[in-house]
Amino acid sequence: MQLGTGASVVSRAKSLRRIPRLPVSTCSECLRHALDVRLPSPQSRASFHSTRPGSSAWAAAVSVAGNIVNNAITRATKGDMPSIDPLRIVAKEMKFLTGNIRKLLGSGHPSLDRAAKYYTQAEGKHIRPLIVLLMSRATSLCPKAPQRQQATLQASVAINTSISPLSILSDFNPAAGTETDPTTSDPDIDILPSQRRLAEITELIHTASLLHDDVIDHSVSRRGAPSANLEFGNKMAVLAGDFLLGRASVALARLRHAEVIELLATVIANLVEGEFMQLKNTARDDEGPNPRWSEETLTYYLQKTYLKTASLISKSCRAAALLGGADAQTADAAYSYGKNLGLAFQLVDDMLDYTQSENELGKPAGADLELGLATAPLLFAWKNIPELGALVGRKFAGEGDVARVSFVSFCSFIPSRLYEQRR
Numbered sequence: 001m002q003l004g005t006g007a008s009v010v011s012r013a014k015s016l017r018r019i020p021r022l023p024v025s026t027c028s029e030c031l032r033h034a035l036d037v038r039l040p041s042p043q044s045r046a047s048f049h050s051t052r053p054g055s056s057a058w059a060a061a062v063s064v065a066g067n068i069v070n071n072a073i074t075r076a077t078k079g080d081m082p083s084i085d086p087l088r089i090v091a092k093e094m095k096f097l098t099g100n101i102r103k104l105l106g107s108g109h110p111s112l113d114r115a116a117k118y119y120t121q122a123e124g125k126h127i128r129p130l131i132v133l134l135m136s137r138a139t140s141l142c143p144k145a146p147q148r149q150q151a152t153l154q155a156s157v158a159i160n161t162s163i164s165p166l167s168i169l170s171d172f173n174p175a176a177g178t179e180t181d182p183t184t185s186d187p188d189i190d191i192l193p194s195q196r197r198l199a200e201i202t203e204l205i206h207t208a209s210l211l212h213d214d215v216i217d218h219s220v221s222r223r224g225a226p227s228a229n230l231e232f233g234n235k236m237a238v239l240a241g242d243f244l245l246g247r248a249s250v251a252l253a254r255l256r257h258a259e260v261i262e263l264l265a266t267v268i269a270n271l272v273e274g275e276f277m278q279l280k281n282t283a284r285d286d287e288g289p290n291p292r293w294s295e296e297t298l299t300y301y302l303q304k305t306y307l308k309t310a311s312l313i314s315k316s317c318r319a320a321a322l323l324g325g326a327d328a329q330t331a332d333a334a335y336s337y338g339k340n341l342g343l344a345f346q347l348v349d350d351m352l353d354y355t356q357s358e359n360e361l362g363k364p365a366g367a368d369l370e371l372g373l374a375t376a377p378l379l380f381a382w383k384n385i386p387e388l389g390a391l392v393g394r395k396f397a398g399e400g401d402v403a404r405v406s407f408v409s410f411c412s413f414i415p416s417r418l419y420e421q422r423r
Contacts, residue, residue, distance in 0.1 A: 090133040093196055097129055101200050104247050115232045115240035116247075119207050122223035128206050129199035131313060131341070133191060135320040135334055136198075140190035142321075142330040152257075152325040156194040159254050171250075194255050194323045201264060202316045204248035209271050211241030216275070217371055260322055263315040274307030281374040281392055289393040293382045301379055302343065309349075310342025350375035354406055369402045378405060 087094060102120055107113040162169060213219070214227040215234045221227055229237040245268060252264050282297045306314075317338030321331040353368050354377050368375050372395030374382070382388040391401050 086130060086134055090130065090137060090191070093133045093191055093199070094126065094130065096196075097126060097200065097203070100196075101203055104200060104204065104251055105244065107243070111232075111236070112240065112243060115228060115236050116243050118228050118231065118240070119210060119222065122225050124207075124223055126203060127345070128202045128313060128316065131338065132195065132199040132202055132316050132320045135317045135338070136191045136195035136324055139321045139324050139326045139330055139334060142324075143327045144325045145327040152192070152194075152323060156192045156323075158256065159193055159197045159251070161254065163253060163256075192323060194257070195320050197251060197255065198260070198316065198319055198323060201248050201251050202312060204244050204251070205264070205267060205271075205312060208241040208244035208248070211237050211244065213275075215241075217367065219367070255323070257319075257323060260319040263319050263322075267312045267315050270307040270311040274304050274309075274311070277304040277307065278373065281372070281395070290390045291393050292389055293379070293386065297382075298379055301374070301376065305343055305346045306339065309346040310339050313342035313345070314338035347376050351377055369396050369405055372396055 098120055102117055105113070105116045105120070107116060210222060211228050214222060215229045215237050218229075219227045220230050227237075228240060232240070249265075252261050255261065277300070282291055282300055314335050315338070318331050318335035321334040326334070350368065353375065369378075374392050378388065378392070382392060388405070391398070391405055394401070396402050396405055
C-alpha cells in the first residue's frame with residue numbers, strides 16, 4: 001500500500017532547519033483526514049482550508065521552534081540573559097570521567113573487557129554525571145547537617161578501598177583507582193572524591209541500561225556506531241550490561257553511605273519496573289482494539305517516564321547533596337529538581353524522535369513508533385483526535401501507521417505549544 005505525497009513531507013521535515021516564519025495553522029479536519037489510507041495531498045487539503053500549500057502546520061512548527069531558539073540566543077548574546085556553559089563549571093571533573101569509568105570496568109577476560117568498555121569509546125553526552133557534578137558544586141555552599149558529617153568523611157576517604165578482604169572478593173580489577181587533578185586532595189574543594197565517584201556510578205548504571213535496552217529494542221546503532229548487540233551479539237551485550245551493574249554496585253558500596261546505597265539500588269529496580277510498564281501504552285491496554293484517551297493515560301506515561309529516566313537523575317541529585325553533608329531541606333530540594341529535570345529531559349527527547357534525523361540523534365529516528373510506543377507528542381494529539389486510538393490499539397503495526405502518526409502528532413501537538421511559548 002503506497003502512501004500519498006504527505007509521506008514525503010514526513011521524511012523531508014526531519015531535515016528542515018531554518019524556514020521563514022509562517023503562521024501556525026493546524027486544521028483538525030486535515031489531521032483527521034491524514035488518518036485515512038493515504039496522507040492528504042495538497043489538493044485535498046485545500047478543500048478543508050485556504051492556507052497556502054507551503055504553509056503546512058509542520059513547516060510552521062519548525063519555523064516557530066527555530067524562532068524561539070534564535071530569539072533566546074540573541075537575547076543571551078546581547079547580555080539580556082546570562083550566558084552559562086555548564087561544562088566549563090565542572091570541566092576539570094569531566095575531563096577525567098571517561099578514564100575513571102574505564103578503570104572501574106577493568107576485567108581479566110579480554111572479550112568481556114572490550115564489550116564492557118564499548119560504549120565508553122564513543123563520546124556520549126554524559127548528561128547524568130554532569131548533573132551530579134553540578135549539583136555537588138551547587139550544594140557545597142548550602143547548610144550542612146552535623147549528624148551527616150561522619151558519613152560524609154567516610155565516603156570520601158576510602159572510595160577505592162575494599163570492605164571485604166581481597167582474598168575473599170577474588171575480583172580482578174586492575175587500576176581501579178581514581179585519576180585526579182592536583183586539587184582533589186584539597187580539603188576545601190567543593191566537589192568531593194565521593195561525589196566524583198557518584199557521577200561515575202550514575203554513568204555506569206545508565207550505560208548498563210543502554211546495553212540492555214538495545215537488546216530489548218533490537219537497536220542497530222548507538223552514539224553514531226553499531227550497537228553493542230549488533231557488534232557482539234545479544235548474549236554478550238546482556239552480560240556486559242550485567243557486569244557494569246556489578247561494578248557500579250561495588251563502587252557504590254565502597255562509598256560507605258547507607259542512604260546513598262539505598263537510593264542508587266532502587267534506581268536499578270526502577271529501570272526494570274519502567275521497562276515493564278513500557279510493555280503497555282496505557283494502564284488498560286486490554287480494553288480492546290480502539291482504546292480511549294483519558295487523563296490516566298498521561299499519568300501512566302509520566303510514571304513510566306519517571307521510572308525509566310527521572311529516577312536516576314533525581315535520586316543521584318539527592319545522593320550528591322547527601323554526600324556533601326547537606327541538610328534535609330537541601331537534599332529534598334535536590335531530589336525535586338532532579339525529578340522535574342528528568343521528566344522534562346525525556347519529554348524533549350520524545351519530541352526529538354519526531355523531528356531529528358538519525359545522524360543528529362546518534363540512533364534511529366522514529367524508533368519509538370516503530371516499537372509501538374506512544375510518547376508525549378502522540379498522547380497530546382490523541383486527546384484531540386480520538387481516531388488515533390485505533391492506531392495506538394494496534395501499536396502502529398499497520399502499513400503506513402508510523403508515517404501517518406508522525407505527521408498527525410507533530411502537526412496537532414507541537415505547533416500550538418511552541419506558539420504559546422513564543423507569545
